[in-house]
Amino acid sequence: DADVTQTPRNRITKTGKRIMLECSQTKGHDRMYWYRQDPGLGLRLIYYSFDVKDINKGEISDGYSVSRQAQAKFSLSLESAIPNQTALYFCATSFVSRTGGIETQYFGPGTRLLVL
Amino acid sequence: GQNIDQPTEMTATEGAIVQINCTYQTSGFNGLFWYQQHAGEAPTFLSYNVLDGLEEKGRFSSFLSRSKGYSYLLLKELQMKDSASYLCAVRGAAGNKLTFGGGTRVLVKP
Numbered sequence: 001d002a003d004v005t006q007t008p009r010n011r012i013t014k015t016g017k018r019i020m021l022e023c024s025q026t027k028g029h030d031r032m033y034w035y036r037q038d039p040g041l042g043l044r045l046i047y048y049s050f051d052v053k054d055i056n057k058g059e060i061s062d063g064y065s066v067s068r069q070a071q072a073k074f075s076l077s078l079e080s081a082i083p084n085q086t087a088l089y090f091c092a093t094s095f096v097s098r099t100g101g102i103e104t105q106y107f108g109p110g111t112r113l114l115v116l
Numbered sequence: 117g118q119n120i121d122q123p124t125e126m127t128a129t130e131g132a133i134v135q136i137n138c139t140y141q142t143s144g145f146n147g148l149f150w151y152q153q154h155a156g157e158a159p160t161f162l163s164y165n166v167l168d169g170l171e172e173k174g175r176f177s178s179f180l181s182r183s184k185g186y187s188y189l190l191l192k193e194l195q196m197k198d199s200a201s202y203l204c205a206v207r208g209a210a211g212n213k214l215t216f217g218g219g220t221r222v223l224v225k226p
Binding site: 033035040041042043044045048058090102103104105106107108109110 | 120124147149156157158159160161164203205207213214215216217218219
């Protein structure tokens with residue numbers, strides 16, 4: 001079973017609709033992230049959370065909101081979708097080891113979103 | 117602010133070597149990561165550098181010079197399956213988030 005899952009994997013919606021993208025993880029990691037990826041622009045951070053009570057804006061948070069319902073779940077919402085939010089969205093997780101080691105981010109399989 | 121530059125695309129021949137450069141300007145530095153991403157798939161971790169020098173991992177090596185704000189990823193004995201995008205990412209300060217470059221698409225030809 002995958003450690004980081006995203007639903008749905010593909011979504012087509014219309015301008016103005018509210019949609020939610022879900023991310024779940026079984027890795028037991030504290031930290032979770034939402035990115036979007038556009039051709040040639042790499043991954044850009046939308047929101048991140050270091051624990052259930054912690055929510056932080058990334059570099060492109062306008063038009064998005066998130067909810068960290070539990071350690072294992074981090075949802076991304078588009079309140080009123082617009083065409084320039086068409087992109088590939090990735091969720092990622094990480095943890096900080098108390099004994100050292102690299103804090104690596106592990107990515108989910110992605111959600112391809114098309115806003116018409 | 118954070119700025120990370122890497123070439124958009126590179127082409128190489130199967131069995132050859134390719135070097136992907138990454139330059140960065142960041143506020144603080146706490147490590148540089150390289151990820152591999154096949155088309156339509158999730159990025160996967162390749163390597164990490166936090167001190168100057170070369171880290172070798174099989175056919176892949178990564179180098180860092182903090183004073184120059186420079187890193188490279190070296191792929192040796194290229195295989196067709198190495199055709200992918202390679203993402204350079206920098207962590208700016210302890211416990212902080214990653215900033216990614218635009219990625220370098222490597223095409224390996226027979």
